[in-house]
Amino acid sequence: MKKIVTIFLLISSLNVFATIEIEIQNPVIRLTPPGMTVTAMFLKIINHSNKNLKLVKVTGDFAKTFELHNMEMLDGKMKMRSVESMVLKNKATTELKSGGLHIMIFDLKAPLKEGDYQKLELILDNKAVIEINAKVEKID
Numbered sequence: 001m002k003k004i005v006t007i008f009l010l011i012s013s014l015n016v017f018a019t020i021e022i023e024i025q026n027p028v029i030r031l032t033p034p035g036m037t038v039t040a041m042f043l044k045i046i047n048h049s050n051k052n053l054k055l056v057k058v059t060g061d062f063a064k065t066f067e068l069h070n071m072e073m074l075d076g077k078m079k080m081r082s083v084e085s086m087v088l089k090n091k092a093t094t095e096l097k098s099g100g101l102h103i104m105i106f107d108l109k110a111p112l113k114e115g116d117y118q119k120l121e122l123i124l125d126n127k128a129v130i131e132i133n134a135k136v137e138k139i140d
């Protein structure tokens with residue numbers, strides 16, 4: 001039963017990507033220790049279109065606040081700060097990864113469980129909404 005659901009989600013996601021020419025790979029949410037309500041999310045976003053696009057917003061029901069973050073060197077230390085948008089260059093892959101660009105998730109409504117999927121929406125500057133299912137994983 002579980003397998004059928006997963007396959008269906010995959011097909012419906014592919015349809016969305018085909019229309020807007022954006023491909024999402026390996027969306028993962030970092031598993032948090034018990035009691036922690038802040039985490040981060042990583043993924044690869046491939047812009048197959050001829051236009052540069054921007055990721056401007058992330059939403060989801062499982063947490064209260066989603067922010068776009070980047071890491072920067074400040075006084076010799078890596079610090080993260082929120083950014084207004086992330087450029088998705090045309091015909092290129094934008095990688096959100098630990099130590100770089102990432103999506104910050106605040107105020108989780110329930111503890112995350114390893115292997116679970118959480119639904120999110122990525123919103124682009126051209127108003128495209130990309131629905132994704134991100135897997136909760138242990139990430140260093």
Ligand SMILES: [Cu+2]
Nearest residue numbers: 069080102104
């Ligand atoms: Cu952050």
